Amino acid sequence: MTAPAITRLTDPHLYSHGDPHATWARLRRECPVSWQDEPDHEPFWAVTTYDEGLAVLSDWKRFSSAKGTFLRPNLSDPYPGAGVMMTLSDPPRHDVLRKAAAALFTPKAAAGFRGRATEVSRSLLRGVVDAGPHDFVNDVAAPYPLQVIAGLLGVEGEDVERVAAYAEAAVGNIVDLDGTAAQQAHLEVLAYYAEVIEERRARPTGDVVSAFVLAQADGLDITDDEIILTCDNLAVAAGETTRQVLSGGLLALLADPAQLDALRSGTVPLKSAIEELVRWTAPVTHLMRTAVADTPLGGVEIKAGQAVSVWLSSLNRDENVFDRPMELRLDRSPNRHVSFGGGRHFCIGAPLARLMIRVFLEETMRSVARIEQVGEPRRTPSYVTNSLEYLPLAFYSE
Template sequence: MLPETLTLTDPRLYATGDPHPLWRALRREEPVRWHQPADASGFWAVTGYEPGLRVLQEWEIFSSAQGTMLRRDLTEPYPGAGKMLALTDPPRHTVLRRAVGRLFTPRSLARLEGKARSIVRPLVADAVAAGHCDFATDVAARIPLALAADLLGVPVEDVSKVAAAAARISSRDQDDGGLDARIAHLELLDYYSQVMESRRANPGDDLMSALVVAQADGAGLTDEEAILTCDNVIVAVGDTTRAAAAGGMLALLEHPDQWAALKSGLADPARAVDEILRWAPPATHLLRTAVRDTDLGGQHIAAGDPVTVWIPSLNRDESVFGDGDVFRLDRTPNRHLTFGGGVHFCLGAALARLVLRVLLEELVTGTGDIALAGEPRRLASYTVGGLAALPLRLTAPAASAPAT
């Protein structure tokens, strides 16, 4: 039975509760349902796979240009709306995506495999040498920082500053009046403007260079669009990769038979990555705004209505996955929607899969035993799933353990 009042936007549900029973009941009884929080704008909550995929694919009806994440007051303008890759619809989106897409060719990816390994291996080795770590902050969070620095061609410290400013911006709902968020936004723009000027003078094979080259090629990109799109990619790498890495580690510890299968070579790391992504998707919801009336899952959606898609629920829909509540590394096919769908399908999906596979491979070869050393702490967020803390104890692999 569904509760009278839904609580999908209550952070406590994600910090200390288990949202899956609620999502399961919604899928069964009302996979498209109006949700009206007491103190915030109302929205449609889509929890079924079929209607969710429709929302993601039908950009002519469900627009991204008014924002893609819930916030308390959905009538307030969304920062960067209509100007950065993720927050535009075609045809503008097609222009921006083509400009950034130059960086994600198969050739660039091949170059990044070595880079990913050189980032991940020392992080795992340091944790093993210390015998313990907070996997969420010491390993998972550091991978995307290094990756983003490489994409942007700047030092890791710069990306840490960018990530801190981005976090201040996205916490604008909680602060008073949003002054700090506005200052952080200006700091970010100033930083990216400097990178832009330096790449204009001296282009390389990094993200901002790709954007200024597209500008020079007549893509009709304004400086503001280029800066916001660059920021879009850097932020897109961060929280998501961190959440998937930490969520995946916890899932493996909670399913020791699956971890054993991976360790012994019975489970294929590439396929395992997709099951981890299905099981612990970093984006908890995506938002669209209906731009014309339509019917969805038996409900009438009016033009202007906010429509949210709840990815972890879609990823366990019984009609698509059968035993969706079972974590099984050999699952195939695995049509999870962790990277979204349609024109906004994650541009970094291949890179994210590569990095996560490298992480699994390095954990398999670089560690002996891994065990929880304390309670994992979940993020109190209905936007990004994942872990604030994951304390672990680790030992070295048997072959490299010192002889006694």
């Protein structure tokens, strides 16, 4: 007997073993803004089409970030940092917090990370090239972004590994909300940042902690705990997403050797290839907002206080916006993907993410002649991050 199709959007197995793209395609066709009332989860709206989804993300007056930005089973439970942290706030507070950090995330600032990204790429690749099979996710893709940006987050030396371990555990936390290992790691990182704040207050550097400590001294209404939550959130926001473009992107390229050849030969521009890999992998599966007032959307009436989820992975495959969306086309142009979100909260780290992906691809093409997939990958059972948890590969220099 064939197993029944898994169609509940909150069922983690849909993402590890099912076909969420089939589910989203059906919702786009039949019910772009659908009411989902699923067992063990508070009900919510699911927006799966591009125009409606972007309308939600672009309109903070109707759809607020202040009560959380991801679905969770008990939406009414208080959420740490809600209403005060950058990602969990609306203007005017959001504008002030974003401004305090903005100078560290400009395209020019991102370009300053090229040297560090090259150094980290080379070191990680040296560890796996001609060294037999490895798990690309845990050996390369996961440590890469965290090692590149650790300094920006105020993490130094040996502590990089500790913070990276937390970011790892945080994903476990998303999958298993009671994970004690995750909670323990989290507490350690929070204590770590509390120390860094004190040090930066005495001697500011060019990192995010210093930017917020200086803004605090200038009168910004932000507590130490909120600075800590912001840094903590950044490690996850940067690490868990960028790694997925590398691992999910490489898997997609291995399945389509003609595209990989085109990338190697320079037939397709790296710039458009990066955007297509970001569209294809869509590392953040959905974002959530809360309706501020009763409001119409896509033919339905949303009530004040209801949760509205926008499925970025589905928006990126909307047939009305993307030509042959289910095909990976590295030369896709235009490519108006929403993997970095939309509206005021558009990913502040996008220039840095693009730079890290670019450098990693350049270095891989320079030092790896052949890549073999040596086993079956495993996808993460999560409706928040669209990611691989295991990808066995072998890299050869000739």
